[in-house]
Amino acid sequence: MSENVFETILENRCSQPQQLIEVLQDVQETFGYISEEAMTAVSKELGVPVIEVYRVANYYKAFSLAPRGRHVITVCMGTACHVRGAPRMLDEVRGQLGIEPGQTTPDKMFTLERVNCLGACALGPVVVLDGKYHRNMTPNKLRKLVQSVQQAEKEVEADAA
């Protein structure tokens, strides 16, 4: 883990156990997941037992304990998205990439996640790809979206070669 980044995250937060969730948020955002190493360091700096850090990191859905793929597909499973066909978005990704929610493709290109509501209910079904919201999704649009990412990665690879 990069020392400097970690120092910035912990700046003004040392020995403040109540900052645990905020710190873990920043670690998650910066590194994409919370490693064992990060948990140990957070425990030491905030003065919270490692077991407690682990318990909090494990309890809240926003934290991932394993590295995620280069691209994260988040399917909103809120009620409004559900009645407008959100389960089909999961079907589509399952069929296309062979992964279940919470899993990452073996090539580490995609992680599929589900979220219980993004608060963009009028636009359902909503799918978020790498932080960008896509409204009124259909399985067809989603397939093309995933293909466009695959295509872009291929081009980058070809350029590098």
Place this chain on the structure above:
Amino acid sequence: MPPKLNTLEDLKQFRESLTSREAKVTTTITICGGTGCQASGSVKVIESLKAELAANGLTDTVKVRVTGCHGFCEQGPIMVIDPANIFYCRVSPDDVPEIVSETIRKNQVIEHLLYTDPTSGEKITKEADIPFYRAQDRVLLSQNRRIDPCSIEDYIAIGGYSALVKVLGGMTAEQVIQEIKRSGLRGRGGGGYPTGQKWQQCREAAGDEKYVICNADEGDPGAYMDRSVLEGNPHAILEGMLIGSYAVGANQGYIYVRNEYPLAVSNARKAIEQAKLFGFLGDDILGRHFFDIEIMRGAGAFVCGESTALMASLEGKVGEPRPKDVHTVQEGLWNKPTCLNNVETWANVPLIINKGAAWFASKGTKGSKGTKIFALTGRVKNTGLVEVAMGTSLRTIIHSIGGGPNDGVAIKAVQTGGPSGGCLPAEKFDLPVDFETLAEAGSMVGSGGMVVMDERTCMVDVAKYFIAFLQDESCGKCVPCRLGLGRMLEILTDITEGRGKPEQLDLLEDLGETMTHTCLCALGKTAANPVLSTLRYFRQEYESHIQDKYCSAGVCRELIQYSIDPNNCTGCGACLKACPNKAITGESEKPHRINQDLCSRCGICKDVCKFEAISIC
């Protein structure tokens, strides 16, 4: 250097100076920059509009105001051009040059950008004439449309912080509490507890150190009014909390906001910084008060919307609720007296102080005063945020404002109150929406989600959806919730997969009743509502799943099969390409077939078929 605003007179003068600064402005273009419209591409529209105005030398006379959510998210990106009040919807960056050359320069209305009323088919030019807006009473939401959430000046220009100055300039804490009590304001987060009473209890609680909290952990799926208010009008929340902190005697406040709402987090952070610069937050607030607010982000746990779990989470702990035999107004955050209110509740406070308790109490019903924002979503024509006086009927909301059924499929129910609420059938649509009436009917106002369901929605599946959601979100601390939800989900899965037995319906009711009486927190106590309300109003759907193994909505996958009608199938191959399971085979231009062993019954093929060749049987 920001001005020092100590008195109402200072504030008034500053407001006038803001108006004179904009003397040259002849036209204001308002664009929604809320999460919804951003998802529809408003950021690019804003960029190209600014560039186009600059290229045309119009930046002095035309003001671009990027606001928070207007509520009509379905039609986004939304643009309103004032003073003509011209309303354009679904605006794309390509439309911008035409908007500048035609509407801004020549005052010409661009037909294809106007909103078409889905009921009459007519094009509507003015925002004020759109039925979706016209039937509402937008006391809170109308502010979103008039301010840039990142500008404290905008908020002051529409009268912001005058309630705070009024309170600190001449009201005692008791007077403030009396005013809130007289208004009849009740908690907007779901509980409906009288706000003034809560404040008084917190004020009277022993202890010098007290806290106020804004609950912006809007976890109910299908509700997003708190996001829109915090995102679009953060200073109103700060002002409400400031007044509340003065009334209860607190010097530290927290806004606990979902991390799924990044824009709300960043707008609220900016607002706090600005309020500090202007002296509305900090050590010396008009020489009468000191108060600070910190933002804490949630981390994706629905149960943290419950007050005691939220406070545990604020302390950096696992968000588990505790028994409420001692109330949080006595022992809350760090065991100190704590006053927690929801976003919308706080936002109503400055309005009540400014306009008076009598004004607020003149809206609504006997027991439920004021207006309430609802998130109208699901199978209805106009989806978005709707603000109406309490007591407005479901029919007015769903049909007059929502425009009624979508695609001509009859509406059969509305789900109100999120996972704690229930489903009400169309026969009950004349009920007035207030705390008591909805609770009597087996649902609740809750935080204000309203998901409309039509004949394509299976009510057993909806019940299963909520129970699965709640089981996933249950913290597992108390037995009835942990085991009850699991058992309920097993039964509902049996029913939706064709293994249901008639006696299981009684068992569901039994379990529901037990949970209602014995669970520790509100999550568990209300968890059975989606099941109990659907059993009450849609029992025949449960029975047909059990007896006939039939799902009339065609949703429950184990009970349906998709098949291709060879007479209608042209062999175009669209379904074959779309099927994620490769279950469809067939040669080009010859009828295709579905391999039922591979088919997951997702229905994607039916959606893509242009020839109506695929049906559910």
